[in-house]
Structure formats: C-alpha cells, structure tokens
Amino acid sequence: MVSRVIPVEEFDLVIFGGTGDLARRKILPGLFRRFLSGQMPDGARIIGAARSDIDSDGYRQMIREAIAEFGGDEASQTDCIERFLAQLYYIPVDAKGDGGWNELHDLIRFEVINAFYFSVAPSLFGDLAERLHTFNIADDSSRVVVEKPFGRDLATAKALNATLAQHFDEGQIYRIDHYLGKETVQNLMAVRFGNVLFEPLWNNHYVDHIQITVAETVGVGGRGAYYDQSGAMRDMVQNHLMQLLCLIAMEAPSVFDADAVRDEKLKVIRALQAIEPHHIVRGQYGATDSASSYRDDAENPKSHTESFIALRCEIANWRWAGVPFYLRTGKKLKARTSEIAVVFKDLGHSIFPGDEKRHRNILTIQLQPNEGMQLQVTIKEPGPGGMRLIDVPLDMTFADALGPDGDDVPDAYERLIMDVIRGNQTLFMRGDEVEAAWAWTDPLIEGWKARGDVPKVYDQGSAGPENAMTLLGREGRRWREIKE
Template identity: 85%
Template sequence: MVSRVIPVEDFDLVIFGGTGDLARRKILPGLFRRYLSGQMPDTSRIIGAARSDLDDAGYRDMVREAIAEFGGEEAKNTQELSAFIAQLHYVTVDAKGDGGWSELHEMIRFEAVNAFYFSVAPSLFGDLAERLHTYKIADKDSRVVVEKPFGRDLDTARELNATLAQHFDEKQIYRIDHYLGKETVQNLMAVRFGNILFEPLWNNHYVDHIEITVAETVGVGGRGAYYDKSGAMRDMVQNHLMQLLCLIAMEAPSVFDADAVRDEKLKVIRALQPVEPHHIVRGQYDRAGDEPSYREDAGNERSFTESFIAMRTEIANWRWAGVPFYLRTGKKLKARASEIVVVFKDLGHSIFPGDQERHRNILSIQLQPNEGMQLRVTIKEPGPGGMRLVDVPLDMTFAEALEGDNDTVDAYERLIMDVIRGNQTLFMRGDEVEAAWEWTDPIIQGWEARGDVPKLYDQGSAGPDDALLLMHREGRRWSQIKA
C-alpha cells in the first residue's frame, strides 16, 4: 500500500525564533521531509525571523547544518536539499521594537496562505501579534501557531488567550501539542469510532481501569531553570496527558470536524473529578553514582518541584462513572515510553475447570518510541494435556498490511501541514486550555498549602514506591514501563 500525499496550497511560513533550537531540531527538518514527499509546493517560502544578524545566505547555511545534524537519512539527498534551501529567506526583526518589520511586510505574498509560527517565549506573543497587525503583515485569513506552555495557571492562560484574541480570531490560532500529531494518537480515534468491535465495550460496564503513562529516561538537564518553575504537573499532565485522556474518553463527535472533536474533548475535561490528596504521588529522582540528582540538575538544593507525578482521577459521566483513570509521568525512569493501557474487566464466570488465573483483555496503545497497538487475548495453550489457557498479544500495528508505506511522518510535519490546510482538529482551543487549568490549579494549590514534599526515587526505576501503592491498595497493578 502506497501513501497518498496530497499537496498543500502555496504558502509563506514565517518562523519567529527561526534560529532557535526547536526550529533547528524539529520544524525545519520536518518541512524538508514534507518537501521530499512532494507535499510542499516548489513556490512556497519559509522565512526565518529572529534577532540574529543574518542574511539569506547565512540562514541557508545554518539550516543546511541543522538538517545535516537532525534530518536523518533524508539529509543525504543533496540535490533535493539544495532545492529546498533555495526556498528559505531570512529577516532580522526586533520583537519589541520596529526593526525589520517593514522589510518583513515587503517579503510577504498576500495571495498565498500566510502562517506565522511563534517559536518563542510566551512573553513575546503579544509583541509579535501587535506588530504583525501594526505593519499590516497579518490579516483576517492569516494563521498563527503558538507553542506551549499556554500559561502556568488559569490566570496566565486567560491573559495569554486574551492577548492573542486582541489581534486574531480563535479560528486563526493553532495551539500546537506535538503529541496530538502522532500517528497512533490519531489511529486511536479511527480504532474507536471506525470499528463496531470496540465502541460497544468502551464504557464502565466492560472497562476496569485505564492507565496513561509518559515515561522518560532523561533528566531535566539543560532545562533545569525552566523546569524547576514548572514541574511534571505543568509541563506534562496539564497538556500532553490531559489531551490523551480526552481522546481515550470522549464521546463520538457528530462529524469529524475541528470544533465537533474539541467540543467533546472539552466535555471530558469539565467532567473530571477533583483529585484527592491521597490519590497523588509526587517524586524527585535521587543521585545515582555520578549521575546528578534532580536538585543538582535544577540548580536548586531546596527545590520541592516534582520530576515525577502519578495520580488517580475519575470522569463523572454516564459512560465512565466508577472507572479509575491512572496517570503517571516522570523523568529518569527505567525506559522511554508513552502508552495508554485499557484494562477490561474479568469474565463473570470461567467455564474451564482448574483455571485459577485471572485472564483479562488488555488493549495497549504505544505512542513512543515504537508506535503501535496490541490486544491481549486468551487462547488455549498448544499441545495435549487438557484445556490450559494462556494470554497472548494480538498485533495491531498493521505493519504487514501497510508494508510499502514508508512515509513515516513526524508529528510536527503533520501539524504544520494541517496549519497550512486550515485544519484545527489536532490543535487545542482556548476554552480547552482554560478548562484544563481549572482542573489542574486546585491540585497544585493543595499540595503547596499542605507543604507536601516529593518522594525520592531511584534513577532507572518506575518511580517512587508510593506510586505502586496508588494502585496496589485497590487490587490493581501498573503495567510495566517497557520501551
């Protein structure tokens, strides 16, 4: 089966922060891969905009080096790379001043789709938005892409949304969360709503509990100063895990349309129950030999910021009432893995004599590092000796069925192309962001008021022992964190 690549319209994409780490590692290599696939028109242009004093030639040299470092095997296609590089331009701009804005206005082709990627600190969003309109660079058809963090609490999120709303309509704003661009995340919606097999079982009559895990093997490293003001709750739970929770739990939208999908996600967030203090476990990774502790990485020996968090919550609606949702994420854990695990209930009665094992159907949806799905089913163990049951995984990665479809698309690639198409389905809406903070803020305020101290955990483990007890005391066990 060959992937069908549909070209997008002619566009001008301006990347503010075009010399930054995100642009070099993800955005520009991703755009090059889209160019190689034939999805990006030859007439389209990418305009880097930053404070650095560069010209077009200097910027092209920088991008060539970035793609050589982060572009993978595709970077060896020197002929196509040269053609792509020729589509790049650069302008030096002052986000808080007037320098460069007139030049940028002259560069923009208003007959093409115009998109502006704010790959900068949120504190600059307002300045950029104001100048885009003052200099008549953006209009009612322009699109703006903003990176997380979308605030650090409800008040700052509302302020950020209000700032953007002064210059852009909600339908022009694309709040990007790269988790939603992953193939398996989107496949989750296809599996749920495109197959009669799963949807009748997707409720509290058949599901015992659901786990969402995002585990990392790295520490905070060079992000220590930022991370220490954020922590796992703000950095991961409020956005990434919240979005995964919404997709796994939402009702079927009436149509596959951006606002219809986001309406259903919003209902899930608003139905989330408050989290009780005894249903939260916070942790910090400890020193391990020569490997520094979290506090050493963060440069703050008195830090109470969590590098790990696990919690139990429920959704107060008819579909999910009584079904626990367990969320966990952390750094310096035993493996890098992002996974959703749907554990179905036990059979009401086993007809097989002598079978004392608990056999449960378990659907595992792995988002990284190897995207795919597995359904654990119970079968007869091969061989003579009676009816002995064994659990085996049913592979649902579709690798063989889709053999030959080698166009593996990075999340950023897909999302940027969706911006050009004007498709907001995989982007967060302003009211979603605010609703997520409304649920998150009381949790953070609660542990701060109680003076809770994160539990130390060993690097390379599954987190603090208390996180295991979070499920053990209810007769459940976390799925193993496996790469």
C-alpha cells in the first residue's frame, strides 16, 4: 500500500514550554517524524520558548538528545536529524513579564501560518495570550493549541474559556486531546458512516451494551500530588472516555467538517442521564511486598481519591434508549489496554440442536497497545461430528492490514499538530463540549463527596475492585477480560 503524504503550508510553530517533558518526549520527536515523511516544508520553523536561559544552539542539542531517547527507529537517521534541527530556534521568555517578547516578535514571520502551542500549566494561558497580543505577535489568523486539563470543574472551565476568548475566537483555539488523534479513534467514524454493514445495526434494536476500557499498568508515579487533586474521573473520564463515548454514540453529521461533527458530539453529552450511586464504583490500588500503595505514591495517607472508576451510563435518545454504556479506567491494572467493545444482542432463536452456549457478535475497537479492529463471528467448528459452533475473530490489526506502510501511521500528537497547521478543528474539543462534559461530571463528584463514599482497595495487577464486577453481573453481563 502506498501512503499519500500531504504536505502543509509553510509555518512558524512556537512551543511555549519548549524545554518541558511533553515537548521533549512527544511534540518534537513527533514533528521530526513528520519531517521525515515529507509533510513539513523546508521553510517551516519551530521556535521553542521557555524560561531556560539557553540559545538556539543549546536548544538544538537538547532536542537532538530528546530524539535519540524518544525518537524510536528514526533516531538513527543522523543526516535528517541535522536538517531538522536547522529549522529549530529558541527564545527565552518570561510568561509573566516582558522578557523575550520583543525578540520573539522580531523572529516571527507574519506572512506564513503562525501557531502557538501552550505546553504549560493552564494558570499561564491567560498571561501568554495577553502578551501575544500586547507585543503584536498574534492576530486574528493565528492558531493557539492548549493542553488538558481544561479546568477541574465547570466553573474553572468556564473561566478558562473566558480567558482565551478575550484574545482568540473559538475558531482559533485547538484544545488537544491526544486520544482523538489515534488512528483507530478516527476509524470509528469511517466504520460507522462509511459502511452499510454497521450503521443499520448501530442502535438499541441490535446492540445489547457497549464497554469502554482504558487500563494502565503504571501507578501515579511522580504525578502523585497532581493526581490526588484530580483522580480518575477528572483525569480520564471527563475527557478521554467521554470523547470515545461521543464518537461511538453520535448521530451522523450532515457533512464531515469540524462544527458538524462537534455539534453531534455535544448532543450526546447533553443526552447523558444522571448516574445513580449504585452505578458508580471507585477504587484505589493497595500495596504489595514490592510496590507502594496509591496513598504512598500520592503522599496522602488519608486520600479518598480514586485511581480506578467504573460507571454505568445511559443516553436518553431514541437510538440508545435502554442500552447501557459501561466505562472503566484505572491504574496498576493487569495489562495496558484501551478498547471499545460493541456487544450485539443474542439471536432470538437458535436452530442448532444441542448448542447451549451463548454466541454473540462483538465488534472490538483496539486503541492500544496495537491499534486495530476485530469482529467476533460464529462459525461451524471444522471437522466431522455434526454442527458444533465456535466463535472466531475476523481480525484487522492496522500494522498487518496496511503492510510495510503501516509503520508510518502517525502518532496522535503528530497528526493533531499537522491538523492545527491545516486549520482543521475536527479532532479538537470545542469550548461548549468541555463545559457540557463538566456539567455532567461535577454532580457525580459532588455526590460521592456528600455521601462520604470511600474508594475500595484493589490488588495491583488485577482488573480493579471486586464490586466493579457486580456493576455488570447484577444485569447478567460481565466485563471483557483485560488483556493486551
């Protein structure tokens, strides 16, 4: 298969927080891979901006080391690395003062696309936006990229949106959620709306339930202090899992453009029903002989913050009425995996005598570690001896299906940054989406605080708290096994 490389226009991309962990691990190595693919024009420039008092040569050396550490196989292409580094510049800036801003103004080319990546704490968004305009660096054609968290509740999300709106129109703001840049996530829309096979079945007449799982094997690590103020609900459900839910449940937009897609996602969020307390399970990972507990990692011996959460949700519309959506995410679980499973209903009647096993068609969308899709179908077991039925998968793992070019599938950050340069907001969250998600999330959090609910301790390397099993078990269903 020959992949089509669509280059972007010439641009200047300024990365505030350009010496930070995200820039070194993801953003710059990702841009290097896009450079190798031919998507970055020779005249494109990447400008790091941060407090560190280094020059452009020092910055290039920092990014050279970052590519060597995080760039994968591409890091061996030393000649290309040097050509890429020649397109990098660095300006020390003071986000809360005047230092470096005149120099940044003089470096920026206003005749090309300008994009500003705020890879910094949200508390600095307002300061950066104000100075970009005070020093006449940004205008109404500029684009600004902001990282999550987009607030920690509805009030702070509204305040953050209002701060950005003082200086940028909604059409200039790109709220980046890397989950939406994954190849499989985008394929959700292609599978649903590009195939006559699935869309007629995508409703409560044929779908029994849907499971969305994002499981991690790591703990909170060095993020303990931040995570303890957030928890799995704020850190994962309100954004990542909510977006996956929207893409699975949304109606077909009239056209495939940014606002039409986001309008339909917003309708899903607004149709989510309130969740009863017995449909919420929260947990914290405990200690083992060789590993510390969540409370140890968070350095808070009395913490009631969840490192695991499972929810049973329903969407109040004609398509999905009566279909439960089960969401779960957690840390220190048995495997690292992210998947969506669409479980179709049982046959109304089986014609095969002696076949007492339940056979169900299940469409599984695997997001990580290996992106792809799998459809479970029922066939006759090969060999003589009668009609014995077995379930087998029809597998489409992208790395296999796409052949040699499958390895060139862009990383989520690579794809999303190139979409910013192209001016395509389809895979970015709109301000009203963010606020609607918080409006649904906040009452759940306030509810368990008011009730004094305490997370259940679960074993590291397990599938989470035991009572998460009853979330499905009481309705005759069960979670899919967490496995890579």
